[in-house]
Amino acid sequence: MPDPGPAENIGEVVRQVQPLVIATDMGELSEAYMKTAHEHHVRVFVDEDKGDETEWTRILEWGVDGIQTGEPRALIRFLSQKKKAA
Numbered sequence: 001m002p003d004p005g006p007a008e009n010i011g012e013v014v015r016q017v018q019p020l021v022i023a024t025d026m027g028e029l030s031e032a033y034m035k036t037a038h039e040h041h042v043r044v045f046v047d048e049d050k051g052d053e054t055e056w057t058r059i060l061e062w063g064v065d066g067i068q069t070g071e072p073r074a075l076i077r078f079l080s081q082k083k084k085a086a
Contacts, residue, residue: 014042
């Protein structure tokens, strides 16, 4: 699961490594980052920063495929609540 750094590197990393998933952190993640990644047919796992509901909501709105967290129970509870509300 390579970390390509900035979004402009995604295409080259995909060309060279052909990963199914790439990694990033909140410093690089954006809606545009996700669009670029998905255009290259790779999934994105992000290392959260704050690990709170506001951050998780933004991450999900941008279409991230996986969240790496130090608070797995809180994230599972948050996702369960979102699913019930949907």
